[in-house]
Amino acid sequence: MASRAGPPLRRRRALLALAVLSCLQLAASQLSSTRPLPRPAATATEPLEEVGGGVARRACTYTVEIKTSCSSPRASPDAVSLAFGDAYRNEVYAARVSPAYGFERCARDTFRVSGPCGYGVCYLYLRRSGGVGWTPEWVRVYEPASATPSTFHFGDPLPNGVWYGLDRCLRRPAARASQ
Numbered sequence: 001m002a003s004r005a006g007p008p009l010r011r012r013r014a015l016l017a018l019a020v021l022s023c024l025q026l027a028a029s030q031l032s033s034t035r036p037l038p039r040p041a042a043t044a045t046e047p048l049e050e051v052g053g054g055v056a057r058r059a060c061t062y063t064v065e066i067k068t069s070c071s072s073p074r075a076s077p078d079a080v081s082l083a084f085g086d087a088y089r090n091e092v093y094a095a096r097v098s099p100a101y102g103f104e105r106c107a108r109d110t111f112r113v114s115g116p117c118g119y120g121v122c123y124l125y126l127r128r129s130g131g132v133g134w135t136p137e138w139v140r141v142y143e144p145a146s147a148t149p150s151t152f153h154f155g156d157p158l159p160n161g162v163w164y165g166l167d168r169c170l171r172r173p174a175a176r177a178s179q
Helices: 002-033
Strands: 048-051 055-068 079-085 091-094 108-116 123-129 136-142 150-153 163-167
Touching (some): 091 108
Antiparallel strands (some): 055 136, 123 163
16 A cells, blocks of 8 residues: 555655745745836837828927926916927927816826827926916926936926927037038
């Protein structure tokens, strides 16, 4: 009897060891998937948007974070539009980025905005429409292919009905006409 119980016992131990290793491997893979992953880079498999002349270019989704100044009115229901882009004329426009209950003093609000993929956001403009007023402290734009956001500092109340912002794009000198 002892000789007959030997091989099945070895198989049971081997199966038990295999089951334990499988569980450990599964647990390790689940732990690694709960870590934060870096922002994915823009890829050619992203949706394409058509621009003038039937030319298609990649569409990207940007994360925009807006910090309202503590000197702003307590809550501003004013509508705010946003436009930003790069030096290559890739511009993203959002007709309205205002929160449902308006911008609140000292608060941070985050929005997702889609548009053409760019190569480094270097300008950003805001337009406020309304009668209450609003003072942004800063606006950060997170690009899909960059770990570092582009931050634009304001600190002054936005004028009503006017595009107001910052342009840090490097301009190439205009070509001189040959004589």
